[in-house]
Amino acid sequence: MNPENRADLLLGQLRRGPDKALHIAGRLRLSETEIAQAVETLEERGYRLATESGGVLRLVGVPDLLIADEIEHSLGGAGFGRPLFTYGSLGSTNTVALQLAESGSPEGTLVTAEEQTEGRGRQGRSWHSPPGLGIWMSLILRPKLDPARAAGLSIVAGVAIAAAMEGPAGARVRIKWPNDVLIDDRKVAGVLCESVLEGMRVRHTVVGIGVNVNHKPDEIPPLLRDRAVSLRVATGRPHDRVELLAAIIGAFEQRYRTYAGDRPGPVLAEFRERSGLIGRGVRITQDGGGFDGTVLDITNEGSLLVSTQAGPRTVAAGEASLRMD
Numbered sequence: 001m002n003p004e005n006r007a008d009l010l011l012g013q014l015r016r017g018p019d020k021a022l023h024i025a026g027r028l029r030l031s032e033t034e035i036a037q038a039v040e041t042l043e044e045r046g047y048r049l050a051t052e053s054g055g056v057l058r059l060v061g062v063p064d065l066l067i068a069d070e071i072e073h074s075l076g077g078a079g080f081g082r083p084l085f086t087y088g089s090l091g092s093t094n095t096v097a098l099q100l101a102e103s104g105s106p107e108g109t110l111v112t113a114e115e116q117t118e119g120r121g122r123q124g125r126s127w128h129s130p131p132g133l134g135i136w137m138s139l140i141l142r143p144k145l146d147p148a149r150a151a152g153l154s155i156v157a158g159v160a161i162a163a164a165m166e167g168p169a170g171a172r173v174r175i176k177w178p179n180d181v182l183i184d185d186r187k188v189a190g191v192l193c194e195s196v197l198e199g200m201r202v203r204h205t206v207v208g209i210g211v212n213v214n215h216k217p218d219e220i221p222p223l224l225r226d227r228a229v230s231l232r233v234a235t236g237r238p239h240d241r242v243e244l245l246a247a248i249i250g251a252f253e254q255r256y257r258t259y260a261g262d263r264p265g266p267v268l269a270e271f272r273e274r275s276g277l278i279g280r281g282v283r284i285t286q287d288g289g290g291f292d293g294t295v296l297d298i299t300n301e302g303s304l305l306v307s308t309q310a311g312p313r314t315v316a317a318g319e320a321s322l323r324m325d
């Protein structure tokens with residue numbers, strides 16, 4: 001067994017609670033020197049351990065990093081997030097997840113990065129993803145949905161993020177159609193859903209999720225400051241990224257099963273409630289221009305149904321801003 005494995009074993013023991021080093025050594029069949037080395041290895045990884053009276057070892061702090069061991073521990077049991085690929089710096093987690101999906105990685109595969117150097121938004125826009133401050137992750141899905149319905153997965157993700165953030169945010173988390181998650185009208189998270197088609201079916205979909213978690217006010221780029229916010233700025237305190245990541249994955253998986261199991265109703269009901277758009281006057285902006293109307297509903301595909309002077313229109317992509325008139 002190498003020193004890294006011994007450190008993993010010790011970590012596993014300490015997660016269950018503090019215990020005498022001597023007892024742990026006996027249980028793991030390690031010498032006292034090997035335990036001391038394992039303590040050192042864990043400290044090098046950023047864990048904080050304390051030795052208390054009677055030779056009791058206690059885990060007092062875990063590193064503020066998206067490391068595999070912590071994510072797996074927080075995810076617990078079976079479910080999405082396996083296999084897991086954690087990176088330090090990366091171009092874009094969506095790009096890596098698309099490559100992994102192409103080479104056969106299964107549904108539920110998760111890719112995370114501490115930093116993205118080429119984080120992507122929709123339509124070629126960029127996504128600011130500095131190191132250590134956010135959750136930048138992508139999930140591989142293999143939904144048995146037609147391509148139109150798969151487009152609605154970004155609504156599923158938006159609703160899941162909002163639900164998972166509500167507790168830590170201590171405030172209402174809203175959704176701005178189609179894929180922005182807002183606190184106090186500023187964007188705290190975004191979703192980039194990319195599907196690869198095979199004829200008329202979806203071969204795979206990658207759901208990319210970016211959440212601003214621990215940025216201090218001056219760590220949000222000046223150009224974004226009036227439109228973007230982090231959970232820390234909104235609440236005045238830092239948050240555990242791993243815990244939030246696991247909560248988002250759990251909230252997403254639960255809603256995905258329902259939505260992809262041909263029961264879009266519950267997710268759409270959540271969207272209606274969180275978007276505040278239904279029945280409101282909006283201006284829809286699209287590539288070639290825009291038009292005004294009143295939002296009637298959201299379709300099973302995640303499109304907006306808008307009543308206009310020329311009759312009802314279904315809007316699959318674009319921006320919807322509330323009209324104040």
Ligand code: BT5
Nearest residue numbers: 092094119120121122125127128137190191208209210228
């Ligand atoms: C999005 O695009 O909101 C989708 C963002 C998805 C990011 C995740 S991170 C993990 C995965 N890997 C990737 O490469 N991407 C995904 P869109 O609706 O087009 O919004 C982009 C716009 O939001 C930009 O043009 C900026 O105005 C603004 N923006 C950029 N970075 C931001 C940030 N960190 N927080 C808030 N707003 C931001």
